[in-house]
Amino acid sequence: MTNGQVWPKPRLQHSYDQYLKLKPDNFHFQVTGYSCDILDIQLKRYKRMLFLKAINNNEYLNSLSMNFTNEPMKMLNVLLLNPCEDYPSLNMDEKYEISINDTNGILLANSIWGILRGLETFSQLVTLDKDGSTFVIRCTSITDYPKFSHRGFLLDTSRHFYPVKSILDTLDAMSYSKLNVFHWHIVDDHSFPFQSRAFPNLSKKGAYGHSAIYTINDVKLIIEHAKILGIRVIPEFDTPGHASSWRLGGIPSLLINCSNNIDPNNFGPIDPTVQENYDFIRTLFTEVGEVFKDQYLHLGGDEVVTACWSNDKRVQAFMQNNNISNITELESYYFKNIFNITRTLETVPIVWEEVFDENIRLDPNVVVQIWKNDFNETLQKVLESGHPVLLSSCWYLNYIQYGANWMNYYSCDPSNTTTNRSDLILGGEACMWSEFVDDTNVLPFSWPSGCAVAEVLWSHVLNKTEAAARLEEHVCRMKRRGIPARPANGPNYCSY
């Protein structure tokens, strides 16, 4: 287990053979540049997190055999060079520099988001000496910035409902590994927990229960909590499939009625032939765009079961009347209408790979998220087509396995792709689908696996052996901070 090393590994780091002590009651952050609420909140938060101990009476810490400076480190200069932005975005600048030497400590960044990443790094440099009471930091200089700008974590809150607390914990855990996008797979077939002001029946009738709804305030709270961690919240409203839960609270025409004698209650995807359905979606997406602050909106588009469409007499007639010759063209027609909506709303769509696979016409800025196995061919095709791309195929954290799981996730690196359009790879997302996950196990199932994905997406040099010991420390750090991250590599003990 390492001591005071950073996860994910910084781009450039030099450590010197000199150490400074830090005393909880004699250390402060000195803001010397711009400031804002986000910074105030985070400085308070990190002041607390710098000096956490989970165990008090311990004598089993490693000696850091240090060459101490005479004076303890009394402050860190926090120098933000520009005014804070309101919300994080795809193009936010996360670069920061840290320099700790025997006379001076400084954290410097162009943007508040860089400052946040730097504070996280600084907090990870601080560790506890073997006397169990002295906190220490090694003289270090770091210049750090991410390899990919979209480093996401998907949580599916439809198959199981998560209390808000679980989501806030998840956001905290993400921030400890510098993940920066919370992909909120908020609704799906099983339940519709999103409370819409325009269509309150969607959650009233589509949620698992009245206690299983994200109220307008809940959503606001989650977005604000994400914001102060520099995490974007991108909601996914998956259509035209995966929308069974929309039926009872939506409009009557919304879903194709696929019922038959065997299954009298079978409803298929959203009916693409009914104009009212697009009006409904436009109203909903307008609200969604106002509630969520990100420019991106995930439209889903995966696993559309089209049999209900092709078997429906009315749909068949519609296709004939509109010169739509097959189901793929019908799906194209559906998405053309949806893209018209997002275009008006100035929202950039993200879609699952099926929408690309089926040759549906996409605006050039539409982002394609790849989730199926053997992703290389699809990845190549998407890159050739000029669309920005996100990878998730190899990062389905819900497929838990025995052992040092994180190593599998760590071995998958989209930057190994041979392409001259690597600029189109925005990054990727770890996915936590909730068939077999809920608030009882989401944290230990997600962490430290998610940390591996985070490092792949942030760091430029990946070395599994070196990472193992560093991850071990990171797991203990997460546990100190209240995240129940499960054991990474085998038997071990967190010594503070």
Place this chain on the structure above:
Amino acid sequence: MTNGQVWPKPRLQHSYDQYLKLKPDNFHFQVTGYSCDILDIQLKRYKRMLFLKAINNNEYLNSLSMNFTNEPMKMLNVLLLNPCEDYPSLNMDEKYEISINDTNGILLANSIWGILRGLETFSQLVTLDKDGSTFVIRCTSITDYPKFSHRGFLLDTSRHFYPVKSILDTLDAMSYSKLNVFHWHIVDDHSFPFQSRAFPNLSKKGAYGHSAIYTINDVKLIIEHAKILGIRVIPEFDTPGHASSWRLGGIPSLLINCSNNIDPNNFGPIDPTVQENYDFIRTLFTEVGEVFKDQYLHLGGDEVVTACWSNDKRVQAFMQNNNISNITELESYYFKNIFNITRTLETVPIVWEEVFDENIRLDPNVVVQIWKNDFNETLQKVLESGHPVLLSSCWYLNYIQYGANWMNYYSCDPSNTTTNRSDLILGGEACMWSEFVDDTNVLPFSWPSGCAVAEVLWSHVLNKTEAAARLEEHVCRMKRRGIPARPANGPNYCSY
């Protein structure tokens, strides 16, 4: 999901088409037979657990479409026919009868342990009606007793240390599924958290840290908590292998020194040639026998790496002088000495299957625990040899997999063994080895998988399809009671 059904499934149960309401402020247990502290404590505990709600404002409960009696159920007669025993044992009588009809409710058992099992069952019969405020119970008569008398759960507290709270939670969770043996794999190579009065250095030098020790009081607390749940605590002090952590705090002669140029700090199994080592073990086991109240003691005996023995010059000389012609005989010699100790202490040994496999001479009462895969042949051999046997091979809960895991564990049933000595099958144990498990994930990794093992060992008729819906309810019940049991079968929602 079922409503008010019992896990594990009772031996005989008749349900009638009549329901009684229960009101939290107008219900009590009436003790009409013997009583004792255990009963007092449990009646208070179950009074609380009968009326738990995790969610308050819910309208999504199923209607039980009931035929209600006029009068609510105001009390349950608890009729214990014999004085309480002090501690549970292998031969404890867990049989109980419950009869709930429109005029009367009675729980009857010969022993306090039967009463405890019956209270658990009674609490599971009570469920919440769809109005979200009325608790109801169906008129039912049950006669219930277990198929196997040893229904265990092994926890390895050496590879990772568990706070006492984790162990108490584990015991609670066990009791909800009528498991009755906590096999405490308390020490192993990695750490020695057991605080011995005779040899305090064992934990002082062998534990992961000073905060990673089960003090004398901790152990007492755990045993007492188990006792009031009718759970035996059988500690395992695994020798002669798996004992690296004994070295620093034991006596200098304890482990064979196997060091060489490549590994200067390599110590092998306990040295079987040194009489002081047996004296040491005798003193330790005498203390262990006093601390733990069970007649059984697990001696381990698995995975002995004998190379250190056979390569040691002194051991070779000892073998020659004592006419010990091979390493198996040397291991036999070791266990002969250990069995002499347990015989004096009137302790019944349990050993892992290797001790049987290697033809070490065993007293007839020695219990053999089978853990290796493809267990049928070994099981047959042990039964033919006349030794009592415990099965664990198919119940390694730590080997977690994606999906409805519990079904695999549920499919393994030792009573399917063809034998005329089925009386020798005492039962089995679910095992939670801690290479990749600690307090962050032990509960969701263990449950509801452990429930499946519990039902296999308790119930006489097993039906996976029927069990699935009942387990779903049991998971919600465990969550209400504070045990984070993970999803059993897929998307779902606990409605109260």
